[in-house]
Amino acid sequence: MRHLVLLRGAMGSGKSTFIKENKLEQFTLSADDIRLLFQTPVMTENGTYTINAKNDNKVWKFLFELLEERMKRGEFTVIDATHAKTEAISRYKQLAQSYRYRVSVVDFSNVSLEKLLEQNKLRPEYKHVPDHAIMNSYERMQTENVPKWVNVIKPHEFQEVMQFKPIDLSEWKRIHHIGDIHGCYTALMEYLNGGLKEDELYIFVGDLLDRGLENDKVLQFFIDIKDNQNVIILEGNHEHHIKTWSHDEECVSRVFENSTQPQLEQAGIDKKDVRQLYRRLRQLVYYTYGDKTVVVTHGGISKIPDNFMFLSTEQLIKGVGDYELDIDYAFENNEYSSKQVRGGIGNKLMLEWFSTVYQIHGHRNIFRLPVQAAKNSFNLEGQVEKGGHLRVVTLSKDGFDTHEIKNKVFKLNKGDIPAINEDELTIDNFLEYLQNHKYISEKQLGGNISSFNFTRKAFNDKVWDDINVKARGLFINTNTKEIVSRSYNKFFNVNERSFTKISALADNMKFPVTIYDKPNGYLGTVGYDSETDELVFTSKSELRGEHAEWVKEMFYKTFKLDTIQFIKDTLKNMNLALVFEVILVEKDPHIIEYNEDKLILLDMVKRDVHYGKVDYENLQLFGRQIGIEVKEKVSVIDNWTDFYKWYREITNDWSIEKEGFVIEDSSGFMTKIKLPYYNFWKQMRGIKDKIGRKHDHMIKGSSLYTPLHNKFFSWAKTKDKEYLKKSNIIQLRNDFLSEIN
Structure with a gap:
């Protein structure tokens, strides 16, 4: 998520040890590591080796380039450097504001000078620094302050502060989760039926605009309610366009530029209001309601992570995996646990699948699944802008309810199937x-x-x-x-x-x-x-x-x-x-x-x-x-x-020995479907033909992507070439299976 952590401490203060103990290596950009990329350690006058700081202009330029690439994706990032000066911390401010990052400093400045000098001697030789450099850094930290816009924490507080925990929303009478709106104001108003109720919470999952015909009305509605205490608005992938427009930046969306933008400008939408709205957008909502735990994102995730802080904002917005991934099915597979319960005839022990963790998301639904797309996963993408439905899931003390509001204000586009006269x-x-x-x-x-x-x-x-x-x-x-x-x-x-x-x-x-x-x-x-x-x-x-x-x-x-x-x-x-x-x-x-x-x-x-x-x-x-x-x-x-459930099952079923x-x-x-068993052995037929013609060097390793692929390939390579050429794949399959079993 959009959080930047700066480690602040003199050489030998324990920053590298802190990174290892908290398993932060994959999230960390280290100035010393980048120095070693530019140049290996150099010999000093006393015959020892040390990291050369003469490349620091290149080092910091490169570090900031890497940091900005991560920030574009909203990735949690740690910077391992001394950050002794106030200006060293302040140079992150512009990037943090531009990419809506929160910044924290983990402060090691209270480590005593004696301990710093002692621990410096215990470091690997090439990481040793002169005592005077440690003294200078230590003294600077005693006189220069961390800027007030930065949150300061101590190392022992890190795990508690950086853990993204669910909030309790049980006090609300009802929670409304409202799906992708895409500029369809009439359908939204039909659902809200007169406005927002003060004792109920409204969570909007993002993609407020684009493709629909009433973008100006939708945007003005959200400008008007953005400060309400009972409103939470998540950032979808389409919200990026209103950000760039409101900041007079170049737009990369033709749909927004050709359709949405003219509606907003004709309506006289104030860009300052839009910038304020964008700053209110959240990345996710993670909450408890009674005995239920619910995560709400725009794009959908495949599993509840140990710590949401370490999941990139890009994945929360665009979703885990490709757009074509059935994220509801993935969530169901990963989140369900099993337990033994008694029931049925004779009160026998049975296996029952259960979970009290739920997901609600929008963004993608190419498989056109219903609102409750899996046991504990709700899909709020209903193609509302194409005359489909605005989808809503409500949660109250009675449990979940699903709702669909047909959109009557839309432009019908021609379908993909070619017309034959x-x-x-x-x-x-x-x-x-x-x-x-x-x-x-x-x-x-x-x-x-x-x-x-x-x-x-x-x-x-x-x-x-x-x-x-x-x-x-x-x-x-x-x-x-x-x-x-x-x-x-x-x-x-x-x-x-x-x-x-x-x-x-x-x-x-x-x-x-x-x-x-x-x-x-x-x-x-x-x-x-x-x-x-x-x-x-x-x-x-x-x-x-x-x-x-x-x-x-x-x-x-x-x-x-x-x-x-x-x-x-x-x-x-x-x-x-x-x-x-x-x-x-x-x-x-x-x-x-x-x-x-x-x-x-x-x-x-x-x-x-x-x-x-x-x-x-x-x-x-x-x-x-x-x-x-x-x-x-x-x-x-x-x-x-x-149909989709049938399709999903049979296309993953290797036991069906049919074409x-x-x-x-x-x-x-x-249309037609070829099954995994058939596809596999058809591919093996091609492989056996290549081996039989002594063209096995043409077989790409990437095509052998399962143990069975490699087992058959290895087996076939041991066989006589004439035997391979003369035998059909059915004979070879039977011989192969009889030999390995």
Whole structure:
């Protein structure tokens, strides 16, 4: 936190020992240590070695540069130097005021001269200083005073004074914790409903302005209430902009400069009032209320530290970890303890998780969690500025209550998901688009049939648009201008594209969503060509390639002649294509192990420019009619919170030996998830291939980030290169696991 501690004492007074005893090394900037960075000890005339002070101009310039970097982040910092002169302490004042730091001096000046001289002799030789230098420093401290703006403490008082302890707020009837407001005055007033109640406490978690449409009204409201005894305002990351504006400094935010600032200036907001408001802002509130302990920050923390004093203000404001971190889940994992309690049938001992420590924060919520985002963590970021909710948590003698106030005054921004105007597509212009598209390749396969697929460059460079996402497993008879077979539009993994980021899914997925198992084979399709009145078997952009021939072989092996005729009639009359997952244990092994060759019916897709498919119930019915396995529906999830919890659990579950899941929302939007087990062994397949080709020097050490990574890597390096090249990853995995177990 924003606290600067200056040690003041002559050489040999015990400052370095004090730092070690209080475990302050990582927080300390030492003038002597920096002197040693600039120059090693030099020999004196009597043959001993000492620290050279001739570089002190550079030393102190560098020390102050380091100090300012720390102050920018609001880090607790100790300066180890003599600070004998008043002016030596006063030179920190400007920085302290600029970065809103409190300054304390730990005073060692009462150590006697005799003890100083004695302790100097016990120091390492290179730290010895002449006796006259100690005498001069000692005498100076007796005559020069510490400036009055600095708090002076003795060494034995340090632990007590520097411990950030919770305050008791139990006298308040109710405590209101009000989330990010972002310039949404109407929603705030709706909650306050007439004003502040004198016997209730109001804690605002920060981000008062920006993005909303009523910034001037919000700022004036806080200027008016800033001195109220029942108001606490925390500093959010957006408060930095009102600081720079009120001090006529350069603004680094386009949102503030282009939107917020004009509102404030048009309203005639006094910058002096804003500076006074900014000085009132706190970094956190840490309090007790009855049997509950509560910490309130803007950004959210992952655990209650032993001493908040040592946590940087930047982490309190911006939050611990990246913006994408689920801080509520982290807090829950780190703060919960377990105890044995009796209960259940037979009054048996059971394990129960408990905690009386709670967190309340704003700032980030890309996973769109509810207000009570975890057992003991409340999230007050509700996208109020986008027409979401102003979030509030209240605490009274009856416990916590959560509140959400819908904001009705906002500007709607266009979403991230690209719009596709299907109505503009006909088979004629669709074919023209395909044949002239920079990132689509056409392969003429004979019999007037061409396959269209997105190019390798589109895949590698992630260049996608409304047309080339359709060019996947797409086969067209260019003579009859008929789609003879097609698979899915290209769809992407979660977090692979902007519109499949978790935050985008939270905003745009339509519930309920259906989760399907994703088998681990390859895609094959069976379509129909009216020109020849024949079924069309395809895979990997081919009609007669090896994988397409395997599809045909498996198809005729699986179905009897009367069933095949039924399938053909269905595809012909209903204008459909069948999409299969093709599992071939020996011919085409992948990552997941299967016991037998089989076709799994994934979908029945319309052979039309407008993508569509048969619903799952009719897909199952058709599967029963032809006697084939249909993809498994894993679950249906009704809301975002349940979906996110499911997503969080399965993406951290290494025990699921599957490729992953396909997610389809109620509007037809699709995305997919690959699971940890699959991802790991896919990576190991690449590693075994490199070792087999004697390219193991190309394997980056950073890619081997778990013990299992390194164990497999070490094991594979001991194996014959031909064995590695000829063996698939399933065989290698089984051999590896049998040898290490």
